[in-house]
Amino acid sequence: MKKLITNIAQLVNIREKNQLLRGSDLKILPSLSNAYLLINNGAIESYGSMDELNAGITEAAETIDAKGSFVMPCWCDSHTHLVFAASREEEFVDKIKGMSYADIAARGGGILNSAAKLNAMPEETLYQLAKERLWKAIKTGTGAIEIKSGYGLSVAGELKMLRVIKRLKREAPIPIKATFLGAHSYPLEYKENHQGYINLIINEMLPVIAHEKLADYIDVFCETGFFSPEETEIICKAGIKIGLKPKIHANQLNLSGGVQAGVKLGAVSVDHLETMDEDTIKLLAASKTIGTLLPTAAFFLRMPFQPARQLIDAGCAIALASDFNPGSSPSYNMNLVVAMSCIQMKMLPEEAMNAATINGAYAMGLENEAGSITVGKKANLIFTKPIPSLAYLPYSFGENLVDSVMIEGTFL
C-alpha cells in the first residue's frame, strides 16, 4: 500500500533533476513548506503542497501525520571505515598526553594496531560488530554509506574485510558501496620493501576482488610516510583495470600530491583536504573530482579544518562525510559533521546539507537512489523533532533532533 505523509513543516532538498552541486549552487537548497509526500513501494512517488492534496491521493494511501516535522533525505556518508576490530581510546589518551598521530603510527600504533587486531578476529565477529555500528549510524539518519577495507593489510585480512562489507550490502536495508583500501599503510614486514607490498596488492588481492566482485572503488592513503603519488598512481591504475574507480585519501597531513594524483586519475573524489594551497584548490575546482571534507577527523586530531570556504568559492564540488574509524574519527554521526562544517568551516547550513546529501550520493555513485527528495528515489528520510528553522539543526549542535528515520518507506 502507498504511504502518504502529511503536515510536513518543510520538505527539504526537493530536486526534479539530479545535479552535482559546485560553487555557489551549493547554497541553494530547494524546500517546500506545509507539504505532503507520497511513497509507493519504498520509493518517492510524488510530493506537493498540503493545499493541493486531493481525495484521489488520500484515499489510496495509508496516512502518516508528520505533525510539523521537517522531512529531509537521509545523510549520504561517502567515506567510512566502519569495519574494524576494536576501538583505540588508549591512543586517544596518548595524544592528550602529547604524542602526535605520526608518532603513534611510527611506533606501530594507529592503522597497524588496528590491522593486528583485525587479522586475529574471526570474520563472523567482525561482521556482527560492523553490523551493530551500521545500525547505530542508520538510527542517527544515515541512509546510504560507503565502507572501506584497509585494516587487513594482508591478503586474508583485506579479503575478510571486503567479504564482511559484501555481506552488509546484502543484508542491510540501505545502499552500501565498498572501497578496497589495501594501500592504507605499509605493513611492518614491507616497510623497506614497498614494491613487495604493491605486488601483493596487484597480484594477490585485486584478482580475488575482481573475481568475487568485492569492491566498487579503490582508495590509497596518499601521504608522506605512507604512499607516494607515484605509488598511488600505480595501485589505482591496477584497480581501474578491474573496473574499480579511484577515491583517494589526499592532503590530510601534508601537501602530499594526493589531489594532483586523484585529479590525474579522474578519481570520483579526493578526501580529507586539511592541507591545501591555492594551486591545489584551483586544480580541484577545474576538475570533475569531488572534494570530500571530513571535519570530525580534523577536529579529533586537533588539526586545522578543511578550507571549505575557499574550496566552495573557487567552484569546487564539495561533499561531507564522517570518516568513521577508530583512529581519527570515532563518530559516525553525520548530524555532528554538518554542525561542525557550519561552526568551524563557515559553511552555510544549506551548503552543508547539500554536501552531506546529494553531493555525498554522487561521491558514491548513488545519485539515482539517494540524496534528495526526487521522484523514484528511495524513501530514506529523516523526520526531525520540532525545530524553528533548518539552521537550528547545526546551531543546536550535540542535541539529538532526529525524531525518527524511515528507510524505504518504513520507520525503524
Ligand code: NIG
Ligand atoms: O581517514 N587517514 C587515514 N586513514 C584514516 C585513519 C585511520 C586510522 O587511524 O585508523 C582516516 O583518517
Ligand code: FE
Ligand atoms: Fe578515511
